[in-house]
């Protein structure tokens with residue numbers, strides 16, 4: 045290629061510079077993966093070329109009759125370079141600027157924040173993020189990429205060059221051939237890579253499953269024999285015939301998912317997973333199914349062992365690649381697998397779709413509907429089998445993806461029951477906060493006479509597990525599911541009001557209903573307490589007018605004086621709270637425990653102002669136990685301090701019995717307690 049005089053210098057996007065720096069340090073112990081990454085990109089580039097040829101026939105004209113789409117790996121011991129080239133789609137100048145030297149992935153900022161500087165942890169994270177092209181700098185001190193876009197004239201070749209230190213140069217060059225060549229000028233001390241045997245074995249280890257041929261120049265037969273003696277590569281007769289005298293295909297080169305399961309080892313599947321997912325770790329589970337009948341398709345789907353970095357990003361990448369007759373067509377963006385299975389990676393290959401299928405066409409396609417239905421069922425079955433046969437593995441899955449799977453209860457009505465069976469919760473029976481209870485577990489150990497599945501929603505699991513609402517349930521030994529994730533609201537309130545015929549009931553909504561678990565004596569006691577406390581309740585209600593919709597006595601508390609619950613007709617308070625963003629239900633009800641000494645004492649409180657202080661303090665305390673925010677924290681503190689000073693009796697001026705507030709308050713303007721706090725403003 046001849047060089048054009050115009051050379052421009054650009055700076056890397058700040059994130060790229062940061063990532064490059066981290067990458068070169070944290071990936072060093074696994075430096076060979078640069079080859080896997082560059083081959084993977086080359087393979088994607090050829091896939092894209094094949095796909096574009098369907099919609100742009102003029103690109104097809106470019107192809108020679110004997111054109112062989114391939115990836116080539118070469119090395120030059122003299123120049124100390126390794127070159128990875130492909131005859132795929134190539135890049136225009138704009139594409140080079142947009143793709144190389146820029147990170148266009150959503151969630152990059154958050155991802156970078158997670159990096160700690162700890163080498164091992166960062167290496168795993170970076171692997172998950174997808175190191176891609178930049179991994180070349182782990183072994184290279186300079187990388188030169190030369191490319192020409194398919195369909196572009198030879199005069200529009202582009203050369204990108206950088207030492208990875210913050211800047212790169214671009215120049216226009218004469219590009220004789222379509223595609224991309226990446227030349228790595230190795231760092232000092234990396235000469236062990238300049239070895240055909242080594243490169244072949246790295247390719248076979250990481251890239252054997254790439255469905256395109258990866259070719260290398262044939263070396264002295266000893267080298268070739270050594271590679272074959274590894275026994276990892278068996279070529280088809282066709283492939284062997286295609287090889288030139290100078291070049292041999294190093295990998296097997298057939299689409300892995302088309303091969304019979306019996307031929308494939310776990311290592312084959314794991315290697316392929318790393319290619320499709322750009323993940324470093326092995327998958328947690330996978331399924332490989334060839335379906336024949338009305339529609340014919342192959343599924344090779346993986347459940348990763350760790351959540352991808354962008355799982356919660358606005359537009360997370362869906363990781364299933366749709367193929368039609370082995371040709372890559374597009375990455376699923378929700379047409380094939382639903383959003384709640386967005387963590388699944390893999391390949392779906394269909395023989396029933398046209399090669400020029402577009403996202404729009406997929407929407408109305410019966411074949412796609414059928415494949416989707418079957419793929420979802422198979423993934424749910426895979427998870428069910430994992431849950432039944434390997435609880436530890438399933439717990440690991442749940443930790444990473446449980447919150448996403450819960451979305452399925454709302455998103456996938458048809459599979460609601462199956463998904464509900466896969467959910468795991470922490471309950472009052474759990475020894476730790478680990479979610480280890482399924483709805484079936486719960487249903488299986490319900491008490492005689494218990495007819496509901498009880499749950500408590502709270503902003504966090506800790507708030508749920510210490511909530512006063514659980515007191516009576518704990519005393520009666522009734523299990524309660526503790527729900528502390530945002531998505532739990534949607535799981536229980538709207539969509540999963542019952543599980544296999546048993547109703548779900550919040551323990552913080554309406555009047556507690558223990559069904560047959562409440563005996564006659566308890567009922568009688570509750571009724572008597574309601575009558576005995578009627579006057580106090582009326583006074584409290586008046587005081588809390590505008591704050592609490594009602595005040596009533598409850599049997600749900602044993603040790604706490606009060607709690608806040610949602611009104612029967614309301615949605616569960618936790619949902620309301622999150623919708624409003626405040627912390628309390630729209631029309632909360634304050635429930636007081638008639639057996640608590642504080643409540644008992646209040647019944648005798650004659651001083652209306654002091655009663656008002658107690659009422660507000662009880663209300664706000666109850667709000668705090670919900671993990672809610674107080675609307676008026678200063679008022680709460682003022683009232684509380686006022687009462688504390690009264691209780692200590694050490695006011696310096698009064699003993700609290702003279703009708704004043706006993707706070708040492710000197711202005712005496714309203715005579716109400718609560719103003720002894722020097723910081724509190726008058727109400």
Ligand SMILES: Nc1ncnc2c1ncn2[C@@H]1O[C@H](COP(=O)(O)OP(=O)(O)OP(=O)(O)O)[C@@H](O)[C@H]1O
Pocket residue numbers: 085086089130132133134135143144173174175176177178224322
């Ligand atoms: N050989 C190539 N031919 C054509 N385009 C390429 C090639 N290599 C890289 N690219 C372009 O550069 C982009 C960035 O590559 P990079 O390897 O950094 O990330 P990626 O492949 O998109 O994702 P990942 O980081 O997960 O590997 C690619 O998406 C592709 O558009």
